[in-house]
Amino acid sequence: MTAAMNAPPLLAATGLAKAWGGVRAVDDVSFSVAAGEIVALIGPNGAGKSTCFNLINGQxxxxxxRVLLSGRDITGAGPARAFRAGVGRTFQIAATFASMTVRENVQTALAAARGQIMRPWGAGRNIARDDAMRLLALAGMAGMTERPAAGLAYGDVKRLELAIALAGAPRLLLMDEPTAGMAPADRAALMRIAVAVARAQNIGVLFTEHDMDAVFAHADRILVLDRGRLIASGAPAEVRDSPAVRAAYLGDGVLFAATADDRRQ
Amino acid sequence: MSFWIAQFLTGLASAASLFLVASGLSIIFGVTRVVNFAHGAFYMVGAYVAWSLTERLSGAFGWWGGVLLAAAAVAALGALAEILVLRRIYQAPELFQLLATFGLTLVAADLVVMLWGPDELVGRRAPGFTGSIALFDQMIPAWDLFLIALGPVALGLLWLLFNRTRFGVLVRAATQDREMAAALGVNEKWLFTGVFALGVFLAALAGALQLPRESVNHHMDLRIIVDAFVVVVIGGLGSITGAFVAALLVAQLNAFGILLFPKISLVIIFLVMAAVLAVRPWGLLGRPDVAQRPPAATSARPWRPLGGAGRLAMAALVLAAAALPFVSGDYLVIAATETLIFAILAVSLHVLLSVAGVASFGHAAFFGLGAYGVALAVKGLGLGMGAALALAPLVGLVGAGLFALAAARLSGVYLAMLTLAFAQILWSIAFQWVEVTGGDNGVLGLWPAGFAAQPAGFYWLTLGLAVLVIGVSRVIMFSPFGYGLRGARDEARRAASIGVSPGLMRWCAFAIAGTGAAVAGALFAFLKGSVFPDTLAIPVSVDSLVMVLLGGVQTTLGPLAGAVAYKALSIWLLSQTQWSKLALGLVILAVVLAFPRGLVGVVNQWRDRWLTQRRPGHGEPP
Amino acid sequence: MKFRKTMAMAFAALALSGPAVTAREAGLSGEVRVGELNSYSTLPSFTEPYRKGWQLAVEEVNATGGVNGKKLTVISRDDGGKPAEALTVANELLSREKADMLVGAFFSNVGLALSDFAKQKKIVYLAAEPLTDAMVWSQGNPYTFRLRASNYMQARMLAEEAAKLPAKRWAVIAPNYEYGQSAVAVFKKLLSEKRPDIEWVAEQWPPQGKIDAGPVTQAIAAAKPEAILNVMFGPDLVKLVREGNARGLFKDRAVVSFLTGEPEYLDPLKDEAPVGWIVTGYPWYDIKTPEHAAFLKAYQERFNDYPRLGSIIGYSAMHAAAAMLRKAGSTDASKLIEAGRGLSLTTPFGPVTFRPADHQSTMGAFVGVTGVRDGKGVMINPAYRKGEDYLPSEADAAKMRPAGN
Structure with missing residues (x-):
């Protein structure tokens, strides 16, 4: 962490702890994410990544x-308030609006972001059409904007998620296993898009990922969780060489192997 | 002291039969997710068959054998119904199976009168259990003691079945995770049939075991079904022990409640349900998140507003409808008015059920609030028709808004049942508060005035309001707000993460649906010139649900088509035959089997298929 | 598109029988049309015998020259057991079937809805079975006539018997709706007037059709009453009797019970019928008057079944309607009202008159004590109570009606 920052970091989590029935899923975890920085959160299965994510998201x-976003306390504020504070997210098990077309998915997110979602008149499908098309083009979905979201291939669903998350013009983007279930080529493409957008718009990114290639290729910094505790944090090279990390992953033996086993779709 | 013990024992006996019915319902719902409205019908048929068998078979063995044989025979009937009807529609939207079981109920209600005649039948009492046993100075019927023992024994047997047999383990696996059960190599088809037959067996057995207590009659089905469902919900869906505890709770609170409040029986079960759900949103022993399927209305086929041709067609339709009074007599005009009113009601429920994905089993609450709003405005405040029609929807709005606030923590079937409780509590207020509402005798003399006094005038007024309400609901449906509603329905997590609060969306949906239903209720009051507690009663809720499901829950025009088809058909059948329920039930079953996506759903399906064939390569996956 | 099709189909279904209607109007001159509706699907145990009763009456009327030479035609419909549905049906009978008057209904709320409808549409309605006093008094109107002995009348007959009992501590079991409530209110008032020494020690109000008889029975017994007033009927009555017998509730206690002597309610109980209850009802097996003997013979020959109270009501109602139409010599509503006021006719229960002041007929009821004979419940020593003796004076009744009616 760079010293002597006057402005508070984009995201500052301090001393987070959460226990489930006596099991400490997250135990005294502190870290920060700066604007424009890409940070990966990794760890063996059951390390507490998802819980950690949901704590930051306000769920x-x-x-x-405490969780501070640019110094503002959003601890446990709930996803809707976290969103208004500037947090966007994608889900591990993709969550899009199945009854809408791809474009309508993004338009809904845009309408929400622009405070028009409570407007009970006017055609929803005409709202922010151009912006929706631009976001979809950015996510590599220009050719499938009119498809029903329910019929998308899984990789496309993941890209749509990214477009939806970006529609809120977030300052912090949380991505929970953004490439799980995708074909290897698609994975790399998706991460490239996400990183490019983040760099261009100065968005801080915090993501979890099983695919270590993606992690080491794109992350500026890596946080390693094991049994709820943060055991390492630093640049990819540092983390790769950390004995603690190697020990944590030893039993797992899958440090560099992706697991893609989502049964959905 | 002995009195209190005796009253407690009596409560235990009452709980036993309630538990038997409820446990069957709970098992069926737990595994198949079918809201089995026909459970009461199977209970009733069990009683009728047992009556016939016990009258013919003699001796003690004859009686007990007859009861068991009746339950087994009805279970076979249940299995048959599952194979012929339900098995074909498990893939249909959630709640659609409710429509099928409702059809079965209608058919059974008339069939028993055809087969067994109109008179109530009093059966033989159980040999060996006809007398009473003195307990201190109180007489306890021996049959009650049998029932008291039966409750725990049945619970124990079910526990053994579910924990010590392979069938039971599979059933539990399927209750918790269907996909996992499928992965275990379970033949889901026959498991479902087996479970359904088991549930029906329990219902029929409970019905048969009523022989020593009450007469067999054709009202038994509807009298038990709601209570059974409430018990299941209080206990927690899918939990048999929960059903047992809930049956005990309800029966004992009733047994002792009537000592303080002799009129409490009417509503106690709903008060208990509301209180339990307020503290435990998933029932006493239920688990959170029972929804394993996407919400009923999530359609893979994105909704579209009407295009130019569709709008023209709509306009033509409205014009044609407006011309009706010029070409037909008063009766047709009045029947069409009633149909339009129910179209408004169905469309309002559609906003809740299809657009927002919130099931309601108590939509009558808002319809009735509108109707009583008119009664209050006209009789209480002395307002005219125009002012009353303006005020009544506000009553619905306030009622729905308050209810939705109170129900904020609930979801799924539990929320649907809480709306039912709300409607029933309102109903009992209308029923009991004779000074204000006239009770069962209703409020009379609410006839429309001026131009609307003539059937044609009132028809045009109704048509105008129907166009307004339906138009507004469609504007909302396709507005940004409509997308917000549907977004919250499709994926609550996703909606929340883009700043759309699912709770707020649901509240709004209730407010809109409540207002729309109250418009329908207000018009209904003026159409009939009177308001009765019936407007708040369960049949109105069921009818509105049936109309939406019949039309196609995943479509935008379904509720209109469903309402027109269902209401017109039932009005017509009522004038044609005494067996209108049988006919209506058969029609519903036919529709269910032929069009598992509803009337409009099937038209959409045909059109999609046609388009796909015409433009290969551009087709969308179904 | 699809919507229009559905809509068109639905309306076509409704309109299908349309042409037949207008065709019927042509034949109007040769017949008098009575629109009849009742709860055939909801309450067949009462309404099936009722239907047989009026069918017999129609055959008799037409066999003896009809109504002033015109054929009496009855258009019968199921009222669905609900006020709202009954009104739809009434509209059909009126506008499409061109009924000249309406007859029928079982439930009080259906009857009241029809009565208000009759007033609005200015058509005469003869209520056959509904018992509520509101029908002719607080909600009375000129277009509505009622045949059957009302709630008040039956309560008064029973209160008269009850007053003779030594019992001082009374308990009440009644269904929790308007009928039960008003039956109890009237009974209590009349009995307390005659017997100021009486104490009301317990009340139970189970929902109609859903009595949990065990706890109710115990709760009543706990109050140690000397006598019980019962208003439950139908399936509730069966449950109450069985539980009460098993728990000894009725042992050494007087019971006064509304309607229990009607075959509709007494017969299902067979040998378990209560013994010694003071009831109103219809002891068809013990009525020896010539009017009834003739009716009984005709009914049994025609239907090979014994009559229930519903048969009497259906039969008498249709004869009353025919008499009204005959006397009016017209189907005009005001003429029919004129004819109905003071109309007298002979029914199987004897002569009855529709009182001019409140349009209530003076048809009475039988009061007796229940017993079991040959394994069947019967009324023992039934006595006919004339309706006129149990009604308030016409002057008093007129005061209870809304002004201008």
């Missing part, structure tokens, strides 16, 4: 600790 209220 869960931590037992202890």
């Amino acid at each position: 869960l209220r931590p037992d202890a600790g």
Whole structure:
């Protein structure tokens, strides 16, 4: 962490803790993410990544600790308020609006972002059409904007998720296993898009990922969780060489192997 | 002291039969996710068959054998119904199976009268259990003691079945995770049939075991079904022990409640449900998140507003409808008015059920609020028709808004059942508060005035309001807000993460649906010139649900088509035959089997298929 | 598109029988049309015998020259057991079937809805079975006539018997809706007037059709009443009797019970019928008057079944309607009202008159004590109570009606 920052970092999590029935899923975890920085959160299965994510997203209220976004407290504020504070996210098990077309998915997100979602008149499908098309083009989906979201291939769903998350013009983007279930070529493409957009718009990114190639290729910094505790943090090369990390992954033996086993779709 | 013990024992006996019915319902729902409205019908048929068998078979063995034989025979009937009807529609949208079981109920209600005659039948009492046993100074019927023992024994047997047999393990696996059960190599088809037959067996057995207590009659089905469902919900869906505890709770609260409040029986079960759900949103022993399927209305076929041709067709339709009074007599005009009113009601439920994905089993609450709003405005405040029609929807809005606030923590079937409780509590207020509502005798003399006094005038007024309400609902449906509603329905997590609060969306959906239903209720009051507690009662809720499901829950025009088809058909059948329920039930079953996506759903399907064939390569996956 | 099709189909379904209607109008001159509706699907145990009763009456009327030479035609419909559905049907009978008057209904709320409808549409309605006092009094109107002995009348007959009992501590079991409530209110008032020493010690109000008889029975017994007033009927009555017998509730206690002597309710109980209850009802097996003997013979010959109370009501109602139409000599509503006021006719229960002041007929009821004979419940020593003796004076009744009616 760079010293002597006057402005607070984009995301500052301090002393986060959450226990489930006596099991400490997240135990005194602190870290930060700067604007424009790409940070990966990795760890063996059950390390507490998802819980950690939900704490930052506001979905869960931590037992202890605080989450600050640009100095503003969003601890346990709930996803809707976190969104308004500038947090966008994608889900591990992709969550898009199945009854809408691809474009309508993004338009809904745009309408919400622009405070028009409560407007009970006017055609929803005409709202921010151009912006929706631009976001979809950015996500590499220009050719499938009119498709029903329910019929998309899984890789496309993941890209749509990214477009939806970007529609809110977030300052912090949380991505939970953004490439899980995708073909290897698509994975790389998706991560490239996400990183490019983040760099261009100065968005901070925090993502979890099983695919270590993606992690080491794109992350500026890597946080390693094991049994709820942060055991390492630093540049990819540092982390790769950390004995603690190697020990944590030893039993797993899959440090550099992706697991793609999503049964959905 | 002995009185209290005796009353407690009596409560236990009452709980036993309630538990038997409810456990069957709970098992069926737990595995198949079917809201089995026909459960009461199977209970009733069980009683009728047992009556016939016990009258013919003699001796103690004859009686007990007859009861068991009746339950087994009805279970076979249940299996047959599952194979012939339900098995074909498990893939249909959630709640669609409710429509099928509703059809079965209608058919059974008339068939038993055809087969067994109109008179109530009093059966023989159980040999060996006809007397009473003195407990201190209280007489306890021996049959009650049998029932008291039966409850725990049945619970124990079910526990053994589910924990010590392969069938039971598979059923539990399927209850918790269907995909996992399928992965275990379970033949889902026959598992479902087996479970359905088991549930029906329990219902029929409970019905048969009523022989020593009550007469067999054709009202038994509807009298038990709602209570059974409430018990299941209080206990927690899919939890048999929960059903047992809930049956005990309800029966004991009733047994002791009537000592303090002799009129409490009417509503106690719903009060208990509301109280339990307020504290435990998933029932006493239920688990959170029972929804394994996407919400009923999530359609893979994105909704589209009407294009130019569609709008022209609509305009032509409205014009044609407006011309009706010029070409037909008063009766047809009045029947068409009633149909339009129910179209408004169905469209309002559609906003809730299809657009927002919130099931409601108590939509009558808002319809009735509108109707009583008119009664209050006209009789209480002395307002005219125009002012009453303006005020009544506000009553619905306030009622729905308050209810949605109170129900904020609930979802799924639990929320649907809480709306039912809300409607039933309102109904009992209308029923009991004689000074204000006239009770069962209703409020009379609410006839429309001025131009609307003539059937044609009132028809045009209704048509105008129907066009307004339906138009507004469609504007909302396709507005940004409509997308917000549907987004929250499709994926609540995703909606929340883009700043759309699912809770707020649901509240709004209730407010809109409540207002729309109250418009329908207000018009209904003026059409009939009177308001009765019936407007708040379960049949109105069921009818509105049936109309939406019949038309196609995943479509935008389904509720209109469903309402027109269902209401017109039932009005017509009522004037044609005494067996209108049988006919209506058969029609519903035919529709269910032929068009599992509803009337409009099937038209959409045909059109899609046609388009796909015409433009190969551009077709969308179904 | 699809919507239009559905809509068109639905309306076509409704309109299908349309042409037949207008065709019927042509034949109007040769017949008098009575629109009849009742709860055939909801309450067949009462309405099936009722239907047989009026069918017999129609055959008799037409066999003896019809109504002033015109054929009496009855258009019969199911009312669905609900006020709203009954009104739809009433509209059909009126506008499409061109009924000259309406007859029927079982439930009080259906009857009241029809009565208000009759007033609005200015057509005469003869309520056959509904019992509510509101029908002719607080909600009375000129277009509505009622045949059957009302709630008030039956309550008064029973209260008169009850007053003779030594019992002082009374308990009440009644269905929790308007009928039960008003039956109890009237009974209590009349009995307390005659017997100021009486105490009301317990009340139970189970929902109609859903009595949980065990707890109710116990709760009543716990109050240790000397006598019980019962208003439950139908399936509720069966449950109450079985539980009460098993728990000894009725042992050494007087019971006064509304309607229990009607075959519709007494017969299902067979040998379990209660013994010694004071009831109103219809002891068809013990009525020896010539009017009834003739009716009984005709009914049994025609249907090979014994009559229930519903048969009497259906039969008498249709004869009353025919008499009204005959006397009016016209189907004009005001003439029919004129004819109905003070109309007298002979029914199987004897002569009855529709009182001019409140349009209530003076048809009475039988009061007796229940017993079991040959394994069947019967009324023992039934006595006919004339309706006129149990109604308030016409002057008093007129005061109870809304002004201008």
